Amino acid sequence: MSVTTASQTLTWRTVPRELRILILARTINRLGAFSMAFLGLLLTEHLGAGLTAAGLILAAFGLATIPSRLLGGWLADRLGRSRTIALGLFGCAASQLWIAASPSVASAAAAAVVFGLAFEIYEPASQALVADVSRPEDRPAAYALLWASTAVAGVLAGLIGAVASSIDLRLLFVIDAVSCVGCAAIVLGLLPRTAVGAPSKDEVPARPWRDSRLLVLLGVATVFATIYMLIVMALPLTLRARGLPGWHLGVLLTAGALTSVAATLVLKRITAGRDEFAMMRGAYVVLALGLVVTAYADRLSLFVVATVLCGLAEVALLGHSMSLAAGLAPEHGRAAYLAVFGLCWGVATTVAPLLGTQLLEHTGPTVTWLVPAIGALACAAAQPRLRRHLT
Known part of the structure; x- marks a missing residue:
């Protein structure tokens, strides 16, 4: 696999193809990733939840992301990177559509917990993929490049979110769901579907x-x-x-x-x-x-x-x-x-x-x-x- 030499900086042209695909997919996903910032407003302004209830629901979402990440790591080393990324993204999309369609606080709370359980599944697989395709000396710059690309997309996401929120807060979750599906489609269509697999009998778990x-x-x-x-x-x-x-x-x-x-x-x-x-x-x-x-x-x-x-x-x-x-x-x-x-x-x-x-x-x-x-x-x-x- 071709990677950049020690004398080069990692740029869009010099990173491995798999990393370019991942950056593209995650950037598209990040363009729609603004819904969580507005979940509290949706709960309080549209569904009538009190501040205490909204805080508890947001805390429940945060706690749910912890087992989500652990599950994502387990799946990525068995199903493979691309399948795990796509699975997490489809879960995020489904739960956000559920939030958008929720008629009550209870329904939105359940959807928020499911959203948290799916939210971090794709992160370990994404991060492991960067390490898989990069030399050890290139990894710090490779991770930084992925982070910087999504940071730039985050600025554009804020503009999109500002426009969409002025129309309907529920629209934010629909747009985010669409971006998740788009990211998953790129990952499944362009990244290799190879599983790392469990350790062999000679390997220490x-x-x-x-x-x-x-x-x-x-x-x-x-x-x-x-x-x-x-x-x-x-x-x-x-x-x-x-x-x-x-x-x-x-x-x-x-x-x-x-x-x-x-x-x-x-x-x-x-x-x-x-x-x-x-x-x-x-x-x-x-x-x-x-x-x-x-x-x-x-x-x-x-x-x-x-x-x-x-x-x-x-x-x-x-x-x-x-x-x-x-x-x-x-x-x-x-x-x-x-x-x-x-x-x-x-x-x-x-x-x-x-x-x-x-x-x-x-x-x-x-x-x-x-x-x-x-x-x-x-x-x-x-x-x-x-x-x-x-x-």
Whole structure:
């Protein structure tokens, strides 16, 4: 299989064909992936749910994504990558159509739980596929390229969501369902349908929960994922608290997407030949700096600076962390390892809204951003120990 040489950066023309197909499919899916942000509004405004009930339903969705990811890892190492991705996407499509057609809160709640159970099935398979088709030295840039492509699509998704939500909130879920089906069709039609299969009699079964290296990496990644989700949740509330107009958020989302693309194009060239743990330590320091700037920002220009700093760090950290997790796994258990590693996002999705809202309410925006900055510095300090544990 042809991959880029060490002197090249990973671009659309130089990545393996399978990765190009996956990026295309996931980008199309991401264009419609805006419905979850509006589920609370659908529950409260259209179905008459109270805020407490809506919060519980959203929490139930988040909890359901945890077994969803584990199931996705198990299926990906047995059914194959493309079949598992398609299965998860069809499940997402069906559950979102159910949400759109729900006549009551109870029906929407059941549909939201089913949506959560399907929501993460395709992630371990997607992430394992990137590792399958990339050389170890190319993986950080490959993961970053996939993330950056979906980030750019996310900006366009916001525009589509804004238009659709002004017509009917239920339309958002229908559009998202259509994008899921379109993504699944590309995956089934263009990606090879090969299963990795269970380990042979001579191979040791994959036991990610018994691998202390993975669990240590998972702990650090959970801190990072929580910081990331805090940024997503707290940024619009911080802009409002600082008296800035809502359109500033769109500018910052665009700046973040452009930063992701630019950083991805040069990531491999910058990191080639350098110690990856030292690079991650530096990225955490840059992330902390961006969070500190945000803590004291009072104008758009400062928020843009902070967004660029955080975006640069996130591209490096997302790619390298995923690459490290994939490198720990045996080939026949790669998706299972990545499924366990990906649980950091389920924990973060649950913790970040609770932590962020409490910090904003009781301490204000400044402390809300300084707390994750301290967390980022702690992750930077942990890199030497992480290196000793993993190598």
